[in-house]
Amino acid sequence: MPEQSELTIQGWGPPPSHPGGGDADTPAAVLPRPARRFLTRELGWTPRATPPVPVGDIRVAASRLPEAARQAFTELLGAGEVSEDRDARLRRTGGKSYLDLLRRRSGDASDAPDAVLTPGTTEEVAAVLRLCSEHGVVAVPFGGGTSVVGGLSGSDADDRPVVAVDLGRMSSVRSVDVHSSLVTVGPGMRGPALEEALARDGLTLGHLPQSWEYATLGGYAATRSAGQSSTGVGRFDDLVAGLTLATPAGVLQLGHPPASAAGPDLLGLALGSEGTLGVITELTLRVRPRPRGRHYEGWSFRTWAAGLATLQQLARHDLLPDVVRLSDADESRATLLMASGVGARAVRGSLRARRRGQGCLLVVGWEGIPSVARARRRAASSLLRDGGAVRLGGGVGRAWVHGRFSAPYLRDRLLDQGLLVETLETAATWTALPTVYDAVRAALRGALDRGGRHPLVMTHLSHGYPTGASLYVTVLADRDDALPIQQWLGAKRAATDALLAAGGTLTHHHAVGTDHRPWLAQEAGPLGISLLRAVKQQLDPTGVCNPGVLLPD
Ligand SMILES: Cc1cc2nc3c(=O)[nH]c(=O)nc-3n(C[C@H](O)[C@H](O)[C@H](O)COP(=O)(O)OP(=O)(O)OC[C@H]3O[C@@H](n4cnc5c(N)ncnc54)[C@H](O)[C@@H]3O)c2cc1C
Numbered sequence: 001m002p003e004q005s006e007l008t009i010q011g012w013g014p015p016p017s018h019p020g021g022g023d024a025d026t027p028a029a030v031l032p033r034p035a036r037r038f039l040t041r042e043l044g045w046t047p048r049a050t051p052p053v054p055v056g057d058i059r060v061a062a063s064r065l066p067e068a069a070r071q072a073f074t075e076l077l078g079a080g081e082v083s084e085d086r087d088a089r090l091r092r093t094g095g096k097s098y099l100d101l102l103r104r105r106s107g108d109a110s111d112a113p114d115a116v117l118t119p120g121t122t123e124e125v126a127a128v129l130r131l132c133s134e135h136g137v138v139a140v141p142f143g144g145g146t147s148v149v150g151g152l153s154g155s156d157a158d159d160r161p162v163v164a165v166d167l168g169r170m171s172s173v174r175s176v177d178v179h180s181s182l183v184t185v186g187p188g189m190r191g192p193a194l195e196e197a198l199a200r201d202g203l204t205l206g207h208l209p210q211s212w213e214y215a216t217l218g219g220y221a222a223t224r225s226a227g228q229s230s231t232g233v234g235r236f237d238d239l240v241a242g243l244t245l246a247t248p249a250g251v252l253q254l255g256h257p258p259a260s261a262a263g264p265d266l267l268g269l270a271l272g273s274e275g276t277l278g279v280i281t282e283l284t285l286r287v288r289p290r291p292r293g294r295h296y297e298g299w300s301f302r303t304w305a306a307g308l309a310t311l312q313q314l315a316r317h318d319l320l321p322d323v324v325r326l327s328d329a330d331e332s333r334a335t336l337l338m339a340s341g342v343g344a345r346a347v348r349g350s351l352r353a354r355r356r357g358q359g360c361l362l363v364v365g366w367e368g369i370p371s372v373a374r375a376r377r378r379a380a381s382s383l384l385r386d387g388g389a390v391r392l393g394g395g396v397g398r399a400w401v402h403g404r405f406s407a408p409y410l411r412d413r414l415l416d417q418g419l420l421v422e423t424l425e426t427a428a429t430w431t432a433l434p435t436v437y438d439a440v441r442a443a444l445r446g447a448l449d450r451g452g453r454h455p456l457v458m459t460h461l462s463h464g465y466p467t468g469a470s471l472y473v474t475v476l477a478d479r480d481d482a483l484p485i486q487q488w489l490g491a492k493r494a495a496t497d498a499l500l501a502a503g504g505t506l507t508h509h510h511a512v513g514t515d516h517r518p519w520l521a522q523e524a525g526p527l528g529i530s531l532l533r534a535v536k537q538q539l540d541p542t543g544v545c546n547p548g549v550l551l552p553d
Contacts, residue, residue, distance in 0.1 A: 044453035052105035092164035095147030143219030149513025155548030187218025232322025247278030275546035293370035298396020310387025323365030331458035432503035443498035
C-alpha cells in the first residue's frame with residue numbers, strides 16, 4: 001500500500017512540491033480578479049498580505065511524557081512507534097477549523113500532544129489505553145486531523161500529558177464480502193484508497209465529504225459525518241454495519257449485520273463518540289455496486305423560498321436526487337464570481353441564455369442503474385418545473401463535480417489575504433428551516449458588522465431527508481487583525497444561540513468537539529448528559545479518553 005501523504009501543518013493539502021501534486025495547480029487556489037473586486041466591494045475588505053509564520057517558528061513546548069509511561073509505551077509498541085519528535089507532534093496538533101488554522105499560522109501550537117503513538121492492532125490500541133489509565137496520560141485518537149470543531153484539542157481539566165493515538169498504520173482492507181455487500185477496514189484508511197480497492201470488485205462506498213482526500217473512515221464514524229451524496233447513499237452512520245471499539249475497560253464488538261432485535265443498538269453509542277469512549281479499531285461498512293451511470297445538472301430558482309418549497313415536495317414524494325445542493329442568492333452570486341475556468345463559463349453562459357442572472361442555483365445528481373436513474377430524474381424534473389425552476393443543464397453539474405474538493409485550497413489563499421473564512425452547519429425540519437435560515441444569517445451579520453464592513457453569509461441546503469434538511473453556512477468577513485479569534489468566537493456564539501432558539505440542531509455532521517460542548521445539554525437534556533457520563537465512567541473510569549470534547553464540564 002503506498003504511503004499516505006500528510007496534510008500541511010498550516011493549511012490544506014500536501015505542499016505544492018509534493019509528488020502527488022498539491023494545490024498549486026488547483027484553479028480555485030487562485031482568486032479570479034472579478035471575485036477579488038466583488039469581495040472588496042461586498043465586505044469592505046482591504047486585501048493585504050497576512051502570511052503564516054514559517055513552520056520552523058511555530059512554538060512547540062518540550063514533551064511532558066513521564067519517563068515511566070515512555071518506557072511502557074516503547075516496550076509495548078517498539079521505539080519506532082513512539083515519537084516525541086517536534087514535527088510528528090506538530091502534525092497531530094489540532095484539526096483544520098478556522099481557529100486551528102489561525103493558531104498554527106500565528107505560531108501557536110500550545111495544544112500539541114506530548115507524544116505520538118502508532119499502534120498497529122486492536123490489541124495494541126487496547127493495551128495503550130490501559131497504560132494511559134495506569135500512567136495518567138490522556139489519549140486522543142487521531143485519524144486524518146480534519147476536525148473542524150476542536151475535536152483534537154487534547155484539553156484536559158487536570159492538565160495531564162497527552163498522546164495522539166494515530167491510526168495511520170491501521171489503514172488496510174481486511175476483507176470484502178461481495179455477496180453480502182460488506183467490507184471490513186482499518187480505521188485509518190482514507191476514502192480514495194478504499195474506493196480504489198473496492199473498484200476491483202465493482203463496488204463503492206460512495207461517502208464523499210469535502211474532506212475526502214484526507215479524512216479517515218474511523219474519523220467519519222467518530223463524528224457522524226455526511227458526504228455530498230448522502231441524500232442518496234445515506235450518512236456515514238447508515239453505512240456502518242459494525243465496528244470494534246477498544247476501551248480502557250475492554251474491547252466491544254458492536255453491530256450485527258444484517259439486523260438484530262437483541263435489545264437497544266449499542267452501535268449508536270460508538271457513532272459520534274469522538275474518542276471519548278475509546279478508539280474505533282475496525283469497521284464493517286455497507287457497500288454497493290459502483291453506479292453504472294451518473295448524471296449531475298444545474299437548475300435555477302428565482303427565490304430561496306421557491307427552492308425550499310419544491311425540494312420539500314420532492315422529499316415528500318421520495319424523489320430527492322442522490323445529490324441535492326440548493327444555494328441561496330448570496331452563495332449563488334459568489335459561486336459564479338469566485339469560480340474560474342471552463343466550468344464556470346458554462347454556468348454563466350447557461351444562466352445568460354435563460355435570462356436568469358439572479359436567483360438560486362440548484363445542483364442535483366442521480367447515480368445508479370441508468371434506466372432507473374433516468375426514470376427518477378424524469379419524475380423529479382417534472383416537480384422542479386412545477387416549482388418554477390429552469391434547467392441549466394449538465395455543464396453546471398460538471399463544473400460542480402470538477403470543483404467539489406477545491407474550497408479548502410482556496411480557503412488558504414483567502415487566509416493569506418486578511419479574510420475571516422469559516423463554515424457552520426445545522427439541520428431543521430422543513431417547517432423550521434426558513435426560520436433557522438433567517439436567524440443564523442441575522443446573528444452572523446449582527447456579530448460581524450464592524451463600522452460599515454459587512455460579512456458575506458452564504459448558505460446552501462444539502463443532505464435532504466423526508467422530514468427536513470441540513471443548512472451549511474459559509475462566512476467571509478474582513479478579519480480583525482488584532483483579535484481574530486475573539487471575532488469568530490463571538491460570531492459563532494451568536495449563531496449557535498440563534499439556530500438552537502429557532503429549532504435547528506446543534507450540528508448536522510461536524511460533531512461536537514470542544515466548540516459545541518457548551519450547548520450539548522440543550523440538545524441532549526440533563527438526563528441525557530448523565531447517561532453519557534455513566535457510559536463513559538463504565539468504559540473509561542480514569543477519564544483518559546479524549547476528555548476535552550463532547551461532554552460539557
Ligand atoms: C475542508 C473541510 C471540509 C470538510 N467537509 C466535511 C463534509 O463534507 N462532511 C463531513 O461530515 N465533515 C466534513 N469535514 C469535517 C471532518 O472532515 C469530519 O469531521 C471527519 O469525519 C473527520 O475525520 P478525520 O479522520 O479527519 O478525524 P480527526 O479529525 O482525526 O478526528 C475527529 C474526531 O474523531 C476522533 N477520532 C478519529 N478517529 C477515531 C477513531 N478511530 N476512534 C475513535 N475516535 C476517533 C478524534 O479524536 C476527534 O475527536 C470537513 C473538514 C474540513 C477541514
